[in-house]
Amino acid sequence: MMGPGHRALGTASAAGALAVAEPRGVVTSALVVLAAVVTSGGTLSPDVDQTRAWRRITGGSGACAHRNVTHWWAWPVGLLVLSGRLDDVHLSALALGASVGWGSHLLGDALFGRRAVRAPRAGDSARSDARRAGGGRRRARSASRAHLRIGGALFGRGLLWRPAGVPLLPSRGHVGLGLPVGGRLEHWTTRALVAASWVLVPLAVSGLLPAVVERTWR
Ligand SMILES: [Zn+2]
Numbered sequence: 001m002m003g004p005g006h007r008a009l010g011t012a013s014a015a016g017a018l019a020v021a022e023p024r025g026v027v028t029s030a031l032v033v034l035a036a037v038v039t040s041g042g043t044l045s046p047d048v049d050q051t052r053a054w055r056r057i058t059g060g061s062g063a064c065a066h067r068n069v070t071h072w073w074a075w076p077v078g079l080l081v082l083s084g085r086l087d088d089v090h091l092s093a094l095a096l097g098a099s100v101g102w103g104s105h106l107l108g109d110a111l112f113g114r115r116a117v118r119a120p121r122a123g124d125s126a127r128s129d130a131r132r133a134g135g136g137r138r139r140a141r142s143a144s145r146a147h148l149r150i151g152g153a154l155f156g157r158g159l160l161w162r163p164a165g166v167p168l169l170p171s172r173g174h175v176g177l178g179l180p181v182g183g184r185l186e187h188w189t190t191r192a193l194v195a196a197s198w199v200l201v202p203l204a205v206s207g208l209l210p211a212v213v214e215r216t217w218r
Pocket residue numbers: 046047067071105109
């Protein structure tokens with residue numbers, strides 16, 4: 001999923017969380033929404049793994065490659081647990097918002113993120129070189145270049161190295177629907193979420209939505 005979609009999903013999810021969570025004041029509710037918006041997309045979201053600083057510090061490969069450890073479900077679950085344990089209402093609201101924002105990002109990436117054509121790894125050419133002698137090497141190299149070109153045309157170059165969905169284990173076992181990123185469906189989903197957020201967030205922050213939900217479920 002792209003940035004605007006992540007932010008819209010994070011905002012709508014915050015309204016949803018406020019509707020079913022314990023009642024809070026206007027300020028703490030606004031903090032939940034703010035933290036969710038900030039952590040649903042961009043540098044302070046799971047996509048921190050796409051920043052230059054992250055790559056410089058971690059190397060950006062293996063478990064630290066895009067859509068691996070930062071996209072693991074344990075982070076939002078841990079933040080949710082932390083939110084329940086914090087005595088300070090404002091810190092608790094920030095932790096809840098961060099849990100919702102981070103979690104919504106994972107949901108978005110689980111839905112939108114088509115399995116990409118895998119770029120050839122160093123080991124691949126070594127293996128195929130060993131299998132085919134002589135002219136096989138050149139053939140393998142041009143085949144992998146064609147492979148990249150077709151993949152790039154279909155999915156966009158940036159997608160070539162990304163596994164579909166989000167990981168069940170810190171860096172493996174990716175699951176997701178694999179819907180195309182940046183496609184028409186994502187565009188309209190984002191628009192619907194933005195429209196829903198404009199209505200739901202004021203209702204949730206003011207306490208009207210939680211009151212309605214509570215009365216309906218009782
Ligand atoms: Zn992501």
